[in-house]
Each structure stands twice: as structure tokens, then as C-alpha cells.
Amino acid sequence: MTLARVPLSRLADVKTLVIGTGGREHALVESLARDPGVTEVHAAPGNPGMAAHATLHQVDPLSGEAVADLAERLGVDLVVVGPEAPLVAGVADAVAARGIAVFGPSAEAAQLEGSKAFAKDVMNAAGVPTARAFVCTTAEEAAAALDELGAPYVVKDDGLAAGKGVVVTDDRDEALAHAVACERVVIEEFLDGPEVSLFALCGWSEADGATVYPLQPAQDFKRIHDGEQGPNTGGMGAYTPLPWAPAGLVEEVLRDVLQPTVDELARRGTPFVGLLYAGLALTSRGVRVIEFNARFGDPETQPLLMLLDSPLSPLLMGAATGTLASVPPPAWKSGAAVAVVMASAGYPASSSSGDVIVGTETLDRESDVAVLHAGTARDAAGRLVTAGGRVLAVTAVGTDVADARAKAYEGVATISFPGAQWRRDIAAPAAGLP
Numbered sequence: 001m002t003l004a005r006v007p008l009s010r011l012a013d014v015k016t017l018v019i020g021t022g023g024r025e026h027a028l029v030e031s032l033a034r035d036p037g038v039t040e041v042h043a044a045p046g047n048p049g050m051a052a053h054a055t056l057h058q059v060d061p062l063s064g065e066a067v068a069d070l071a072e073r074l075g076v077d078l079v080v081v082g083p084e085a086p087l088v089a090g091v092a093d094a095v096a097a098r099g100i101a102v103f104g105p106s107a108e109a110a111q112l113e114g115s116k117a118f119a120k121d122v123m124n125a126a127g128v129p130t131a132r133a134f135v136c137t138t139a140e141e142a143a144a145a146l147d148e149l150g151a152p153y154v155v156k157d158d159g160l161a162a163g164k165g166v167v168v169t170d171d172r173d174e175a176l177a178h179a180v181a182c183e184r185v186v187i188e189e190f191l192d193g194p195e196v197s198l199f200a201l202c203g204w205s206e207a208d209g210a211t212v213y214p215l216q217p218a219q220d221f222k223r224i225h226d227g228e229q230g231p232n233t234g235g236m237g238a239y240t241p242l243p244w245a246p247a248g249l250v251e252e253v254l255r256d257v258l259q260p261t262v263d264e265l266a267r268r269g270t271p272f273v274g275l276l277y278a279g280l281a282l283t284s285r286g287v288r289v290i291e292f293n294a295r296f297g298d299p300e301t302q303p304l305l306m307l308l309d310s311p312l313s314p315l316l317m318g319a320a321t322g323t324l325a326s327v328p329p330p331a332w333k334s335g336a337a338v339a340v341v342m343a344s345a346g347y348p349a350s351s352s353s354g355d356v357i358v359g360t361e362t363l364d365r366e367s368d369v370a371v372l373h374a375g376t377a378r379d380a381a382g383r384l385v386t387a388g389g390r391v392l393a394v395t396a397v398g399t400d401v402a403d404a405r406a407k408a409y410e411g412v413a414t415i416s417f418p419g420a421q422w423r424r425d426i427a428a429p430a431a432g433l434p
Helices: 023-034 064-074 084-088 091-097 116-126 139-149 172-181 249-267 301-307 312-321 401-413
Strands: 014-020 038-045 078-081 101-103 133-136 153-157 166-169 185-188 195-205 209-214 223-225 229-232 237-240 274-283 286-293 336-343 353-356 369-373 376-378 384-387 390-398
Touching: 014 023, 014 064, 014 312, 023 038, 023 301, 023 312, 023 369, 023 390, 038 064, 064 078, 064 091, 078 091, 078 312, 084 091, 091 101, 101 312, 116 133, 116 185, 116 249, 116 286, 133 139, 139 153, 139 172, 139 185, 153 172, 166 172, 172 185, 195 249, 195 312, 209 249, 237 301, 237 401, 249 274, 249 286, 301 336, 301 369, 301 390, 336 401, 369 401, 390 401
Parallel strands: 014 038, 014 078, 078 101
Antiparallel strands: 133 185, 153 166, 153 185, 195 209, 195 274, 223 229, 237 336, 274 286, 336 390, 353 384, 369 390, 376 384
């Protein structure tokens, strides 16, 4: 993917196209719509929530040529690719080939998320601290790795699995069964300690090399039930900032994880342009990388963007055009933000579609609460209905985590649909609750 430096004048009066259908993309759309430098916001395929802020278009998000055709037809200046699957499929490459700025890594660089084995190889080459691991393709290899590392067993599908390809268990039979069900797995040592998500905006140019702007840390909640019980999900809630995070964490992760990773990719001839997501464990032995993602995380993006004080488009356009080093680093509002995900009946094993959602309109007047749509649609009668596993993320800002959390849960209480499920403990410890 060829990147050309452009004048800073290109960073104003921007027409944007966001690719995706979920809560992360809705948050991006809302943030771009608030940006005074953005003149048009388009989304494809989008969702009903985005329709209030963007013009929606039908497109196959996995088809690079279809996305590039749409971007050309709309005359947009910047394409923002939200989900991981289009990035791994090379959508960013196809858009860049048309001479259109695109925020999102090339297919080759997106293998940081598309292949956990590739990510481990990059981390090892860059000296990034991570868990000891084995890449396994047979039941015999998996069994040997499980016995070598011991319980708790951590087994990860090597490819994309929408956040649900990881099994962490003390049951060896369960771990081995998951390994055998996958074509290739990474089996790694269990990392103790709290988990943190740290995102970074990444740009690259011949003149400046790799520029990395970390965002503030966030924490998400992956399992379906309170107390981190039940199966993994794509994420049931998140909050930022982390009042308990150690001082200097962002600087340490930038120095030891983010910068070495993007420098290693650039050394390999595949510079990373877009959003690098580091999932971290703060272990008793120090910070360790659990995983990398190659795009904004969902649901952490929702609270993060509600607290972002900088306009978003110069940061995204700067990364996409090799001028990020000339854009001021992101600035943050005071206070905190909390997102609580409402999921449909049966999630994560299945999902329920067509259930009528009521109450979202009552929050439209609340400036400090946003209902960010993920799995929603309109039925034949025009009613808002469920259309996926994670349906909505009620996201609120407040003076601190406790205030934001209270507002988010007040918002959840106004919304209902059959079988709705949500966790009651999002951000509870950070808010001083048991």
C-alpha cells in the first residue's frame, strides 16, 4: 500500500466514509459528525443509529473493489475501515490503490490480528514482552503444548473469530477439544493480573518513520455474566480512564510494545497505518501483550471517543496520509466515560433478531448519554428491532467513573426488548463498588 504525504490543508473540509455496521462504527460516525473539519459523513452499510448522522449506502464491506467504487462515486477524501475482516481481506489496499486516503492497515500488516502466530513472530522479533506460546496444527502438538504449559490453559484460534475464539479453562479436555476444532491454534501460558486495552493511532512516512500516538487506557469486560463468568463475547462493556492504572503505564507501553511493533513491521516493508490495539495484562512480572488487534476495539471505542477532546478527522487523515507527525497528539476531556452493552437473547451462543426495541428515543435529549447501535435494524413497519448479538452500547460521560457509570445504567433502565441481557458490574470496582 503506497502512502503519499499531503499538505496539511487536506486535513480540513473532509468528506468521510465509514465502513461497517457496529457500535464501533456508530461511535466513529458520531465523532466525525461533531468534527468541524468534516463536511460530509457517509457510512456503509451502516445501521439505523448511524442514519441520524450519516448518509447510508449499501456495499459489501468485504469487497475492496466495491468499497473503492463507492468511495470514488461519493468523492470522499477519507475512508475509515472499522471491522477487522475487511482489513484482513485487503479492503484498505484496494481503496489506497485508487489514490484515496484510507485509515486502516494493509492486508499484510493486518495479519497482526488476522494471525496470532504472525503476531507472536513480530513480537519475538521486536523484543515485545508477551506470553510464552506454541503454534499447533495437530492434536498431538496441542496435547504436548498443554502439558508443557499447564493450567490454566489458554487456547486461541489462530484466525479471526470475532472475539470468541479463545478458551481459558482449567479443564484439559475442554482445552484440547477447542484446539482440535481449529485448523491452527496458539497455546500460550496464562497471564495473571488485570487486563488493559491501549489503542494507538499509527502513521508512517519515509521522512518521519513510524509515528505512534497512544490513546488513554481503557478496560473492557469480555465474559457474558457478572464476575467474568460464562463464555467469552465480543465485549459487554468498557470504561476509561483507569484510576487504578500505574503511573507511567502509557509511556512504558509506547516504549516497550507499540513503537517496537510498528518499527518491526516497517523494517519488514509492511508499515502499519491505522489503529493498533494492544490487549495487555499487568502481570506480577510486568506488562505483557495478550493480543494485538488491527482496528478500533468494540466496545472500548465508544467511551474513548466520547472523551476525546481533539477533532478526530485530522488524526485519522494524518495517519492515512503520512502526516500524523504534524498533527497535535490527541487531547482528552476531564472526567470519565462508561459503556454498557445490551445483548439479545441467546448471545453469545446465538442471537435473536426481530425483537422490538423501545426507549432509545427517550435518551436522544441527553447530551451526556449516547445510545450507540450495533445489532439493530428497521422492520417492515419501521420499528427498531434487534439484528444481532450485541444490540446497543449505552455510553455516558460523567465527572468520574462512578458518575458516568450511574448515568449509563440509568440509560439502560429506559430501554427494553424481549430477552435483553446486560452485565450489572461494568466498571464497578473502579467506581468503588464491590
